[in-house]
Amino acid sequence: MAKLYSKKKLAEAPKMLPKQETIDFILNYSKALKVVKTSNGTYENIAN
Template identity: 45%
Template sequence: MAKLYSQKNPQKQIDLNPKDETIQFLLDYSKALSVINCNKMKFEALLN
């Protein structure tokens, strides 16, 4: 079996995560959004 001499690429590990603010925005958005059912129709309401 041939030996593998290749090294791992010493590239910097990029932080692939969304910003905390983005997540906080989504959580706040979720809390603010309410869907109102009215005669088979659905309305979205964003409350601050």
């Protein structure tokens, strides 16, 4: 079993960078998301 973990990587994986479109979508979603905490629980609302 020790041999499995001692092997070196053959090649490094290429860096995966997100598209600008994806970044914009996530930022806009986080701006629209409102979380309200009440005594009854937590409510999430997405304002369009």
